[in-house]
Amino acid sequence: MVRKIEVVIPTFNRKANLLRCLTALNASSLPIQTVIIVDGGTQNISEEEILLFPELSIQVFHTRGHVCYQRNFGIQHCSSTWILLCDDDIELAPDYLQILLAQLEKNPKYIAVSGIVLQQEKGEWVSTYPVESGFGLLFRLVFQMGVWGEIKREQNLFSKLLVSYFGKRKNHISKAGWPVITHFANPSFETPIYGLGASLIGRQFLLENPFEEILDSNGIGDNYGVAIQLPGPILVDQNAKAFHLQAEENRESTLKRDMKRIFALHFFIVSSGKFKLQTRFWFLWSLIGKALLSIFHADFRSAKSGTSALLKICWGQNPYLIRKKARVNGL
Numbered sequence: 001m002v003r004k005i006e007v008v009i010p011t012f013n014r015k016a017n018l019l020r021c022l023t024a025l026n027a028s029s030l031p032i033q034t035v036i037i038v039d040g041g042t043q044n045i046s047e048e049e050i051l052l053f054p055e056l057s058i059q060v061f062h063t064r065g066h067v068c069y070q071r072n073f074g075i076q077h078c079s080s081t082w083i084l085l086c087d088d089d090i091e092l093a094p095d096y097l098q099i100l101l102a103q104l105e106k107n108p109k110y111i112a113v114s115g116i117v118l119q120q121e122k123g124e125w126v127s128t129y130p131v132e133s134g135f136g137l138l139f140r141l142v143f144q145m146g147v148w149g150e151i152k153r154e155q156n157l158f159s160k161l162l163v164s165y166f167g168k169r170k171n172h173i174s175k176a177g178w179p180v181i182t183h184f185a186n187p188s189f190e191t192p193i194y195g196l197g198a199s200l201i202g203r204q205f206l207l208e209n210p211f212e213e214i215l216d217s218n219g220i221g222d223n224y225g226v227a228i229q230l231p232g233p234i235l236v237d238q239n240a241k242a243f244h245l246q247a248e249e250n251r252e253s254t255l256k257r258d259m260k261r262i263f264a265l266h267f268f269i270v271s272s273g274k275f276k277l278q279t280r281f282w283f284l285w286s287l288i289g290k291a292l293l294s295i296f297h298a299d300f301r302s303a304k305s306g307t308s309a310l311l312k313i314c315w316g317q318n319p320y321l322i323r324k325k326a327r328v329n330g331l
Contacts, residue, residue: 004033004080004081004082005030005032005033005080005084005097005101005200006032006033006035006036006078006079006080006082006083006084007025007032007034007035007036007083007084007086008036008038008071008074008078008083008084009021009035009037009038009074009086009088010038010067010070010071010074010087010088011037011039011041011070012039012040012065012067012070012088012250013041013042013043013249013250014041014043014088014089014247014249015043015044015045017088017089017245017247017249018037018045018088019045019049019052020091020245021086021087021088021089021090021091022035022052022053022058023052023053023091024090024091024092024093024094025053025056025086025092026052026053026054026055026056027055027094028055028092028094028096028097028098029094029095029097029098030097030098031055032055032056032057032084033057034057034058034059034078034080035056035057035058035059036074036077036078037058037059037060037061037074038061038063038071038073038074039060039061039062039063040062040063040064040065040066040070041065044060044062045060059077061073061074061077065217066213066217066219067211067217067218067219067222068210068211068212068213068215068219068222069211069213071085071211071219071222072210072211072213075203075206075207075210076207078203080203081202081203081204082104082200082201082203083200083201083202083203083206084200085196085197085198085201086197086198087197087244088247089244089245089246090117090197090198090242090243090244091242091243091245092115092198092241092242093115093240093241093242093243095240096198096240096241096242097200099115099237099240100113100114100115100200100237100240101200103188103235103237104200107235109232110232110233110234110235111201111202111205111231112196112199112200112201112202112205112227112230112234112235113200113234113235113236113237114194114195114196114198114199114200114234114235114236114237114242115198115236115237115238115239115240115241115242116236116237116240116241116242117194117195117198117242117243117244118241118242118243118244119243119244119246120246125243128149128184129148129149130149130150130151131147131149131151134158134159134162137151137159137162137166138158138162139289139293140289141162142289143176143285143286143288143289143290143292144174144175144176144178144282144285144286145176145178145286145289145290145293146178146179146180147179147180147182148179148181149181149182150182150184151163151166151182166180167183170182170183170190171183171189171190171191171233172192173192173228174282174286175279175282176279176282176285176286177265177268177269177275177279177282177283177286178265178286179191179192179193179224181193181194184238186238187237187238187239188235188236188237188238188239189235189236189238190233190234190235190236191233191234191236192227192228192230192233192234193223193224193227193228193234194223194227194234195223196223196226196227197223197242197244198242198244199234205230206226209226209229211225211226212268214267214320214323214324214327215260215267216260218250218252218257218260220257220264221260221261221263221264221265221267221268222264224265224268225264225267225268225272228268228272228274229272229274255302255305258302258305258306259305259306259308259309262287262306262309262313263309263312263313263318263319263320264320266280266313266318266321267318267320267321267324269283270318271321271324284310284313284314287306287307287309287310287313288310290302290306291303291306291307291310294306
């Protein structure tokens, strides 16, 4: 039985968001053993502010500002069997941990469980990005691109065949390495990849599979590297709700984040040992598809950025692979 849960929160100059995150944790219906804040910035939380959360035992550590390093540091300072990894711009519903705990006790085979993570898009809280047309779905299938949303059911035979195909595959990783998440069953569903910014994960697994510190300081793509090491799927319970506020502080532009996500995924495909050689070729093919899709939608900046990432990878200029090679060579 899970009895003790510790929370690890990496933060960097997002004090207002951190306080909102702690306010939500303080209202948790399930007692929390310890909250470990790993602060890489200068906007430090004060002793007076810590006293605003009487239900929480808070420990604050100051380290360099690198989210993967900060997460690993916090995990190493935990003693409980289960750790809640929580981003500093996440607000959890009061019953969030209680629901995840019930899932773990009912399904002890899982090493990672999460609630549904919602973000505001055009004034609405959403957790998925459905593909709106049969053509769009076919395009993603041909280029083995990612899908993160329910498949809209159309009445024509062509769309029905596509829906049937994805229905049989369920949630999976495409031949190019991208997550294809199309099944969001209630109350819970399994998926090989999910954002881990509000996930309850076994501490021993995290110690054996740390976050990759070769990535950039914002850790774009880091959750993917941990998720692919899991021996089984992640369980996501849609009754447990986490609200991602997408803090603007320290958040890079969409184009920069997309490029870093591409480099990170390519890095894990090449270096993790979890993928076949053919995945690398499918991945390059998928980047061509992404560029074409951006052109189709007249998003020429994204097309240019994606093409630039593709060319750098082809020329052996993935910065993360370069860093790893330098580390191995002791440079």
